Amino acid sequence: MLSKFPVIRRVSIYMALSYSGLVLVNNIGYQLENMWIIYAPMFISVYFFSRWIDSKLAKKGNEGGSS
Numbered sequence: 001m002l003s004k005f006p007v008i009r010r011v012s013i014y015m016a017l018s019y020s021g022l023v024l025v026n027n028i029g030y031q032l033e034n035m036w037i038i039y040a041p042m043f044i045s046v047y048f049f050s051r052w053i054d055s056k057l058a059k060k061g062n063e064g065g066s067s
Contacts, residue, residue, distance in 0.1 A: 009057065014050040021046050
């Protein structure tokens with residue numbers, strides 16, 4: 001199903017990684033005045049990592065569906 005709807009796959013990967021990152025950062029215990037010092041690099045990293053995962057899944061989906 002996700003191979004037919006790449007947008008849903010991308011959003012699902014990004015949401016899962018973002019949520020995991022937020023839980024991790026919030027449970028570390030940092031209490032900075034401006035948490036965006038931590039959040040901005042985290043969300044940028046999550047974006048690139050999620051795109052990398054999506055490209056691997058799309059490539060794997062195309063190999064399996066071409067037979």
